[in-house]
Amino acid sequence: MWDGDLALAEQIMAPEFTLRYAQPGADLYDDIHDPATFAAAIDKFRTERPGLRFSTQGQPVVEMTAARTGIVARPYGARVVDATGAVVRDISGTDILRFEDGRIVEVWSVSGGLAGRSFYA
Numbered sequence: 001m002w003d004g005d006l007a008l009a010e011q012i013m014a015p016e017f018t019l020r021y022a023q024p025g026a027d028l029y030d031d032i033h034d035p036a037t038f039a040a041a042i043d044k045f046r047t048e049r050p051g052l053r054f055s056t057q058g059q060p061v062v063e064m065t066a067a068r069t070g071i072v073a074r075p076y077g078a079r080v081v082d083a084t085g086a087v088v089r090d091i092s093g094t095d096i097l098r099f100e101d102g103r104i105v106e107v108w109s110v111s112g113g114l115a116g117r118s119f120y121a
Contacts, residue, residue: 001038001039001042002042002045002046002054003053003054004046006039006042006043007039009035009036009038009039009042010035010036010039012103012104013034013035013038013103013104014100014101014103014104014105015034015035015103016033016034016105017033017034017038017103017104017105017106017107018033018105018106018107019032019033019038019106019107019109020106020107020108020109021107021109022108022109022110022111023093023109023110023111026109028041029041049080050083051080051081051082051083051088052078052079052080053078053079053081054076054077054078054079055076055077055079056074056075056076056077057075057076057077057092058075059075060072060073060074060075061073061074064099067101068099068101068102069099069100069101069102070098070099071096071097071098071099072096072097072099073094073095073096073097074094074095074096074097075092075093075094076092076093076094076095077090077091077092077093078090078091078092078093078111091111092111093109093110093111094109094110094111095107095108095109096108096109
């Protein structure tokens, strides 16, 4: 979703969920609990940060039952590039996603924000 596929919000998020973002300035996500509002917030975030791209990093930790209930922890990278495509900043973070019946019901996300550092090359 964070790279622009906003339709995923309705597909992977539960109808009601909790977001817990530990990044500086991320308190606006505290009051988001539905996929449509989340997708709109991500769209606004992306519009304000042209050149920002996300990718997976490291190995995920998956603890899931056959009923698709459990936890996935996934390291990610965020790369900021300027208008010429030159890398301005690389940072890393980790998302911990709690699933119930195959949909995300809780997100814990931690990074240093744009002033953060990258843990993976």
